[in-house]
Amino acid sequence: MNRKKNQFYESIFDIVRLIPYGRVTSYGAIAAYLGTKSGSRLVGWAMNISHNEEPAVPAHRVVNRNGLLTGKAHFKDENEMQKLLEEEGIVVANNQIQNFNDVFWDPASLDRVS
DNA sequence: TGAATGACTCGAT
């Protein structure tokens, strides 16, 4: 396994695991927080290997900018992702989060001190 | 080493 590169993913996993209960974030938000604002795809790539990471990363809380569960197909069970989101009080319809704007959580909020 | 892919995002038409 690589070392430095692992850190890159580790940062992503750390952020995803920091997502509060009942909240979701977007790939671009995480990518922007890491500095790779244009590397939103890398976040998705990291999620792909996150399945081997322990503890498992709540990737179900990570959706695209539209609030669409684009990654549900990559989950163990497509219904699993939507189910988990609904379990947290997130309204999902047609593989898309309805109150996405309401449950959206930005990793930058960690630095942002109200 | 070069080219292609990917759980995305933004800008232009």
Place this chain on the structure above:
DNA sequence: GATCGAGCCATTC
């Protein structure tokens, strides 16, 4: 307002 194309970074073949 909706649709199409290009860009970006890292990994893999």
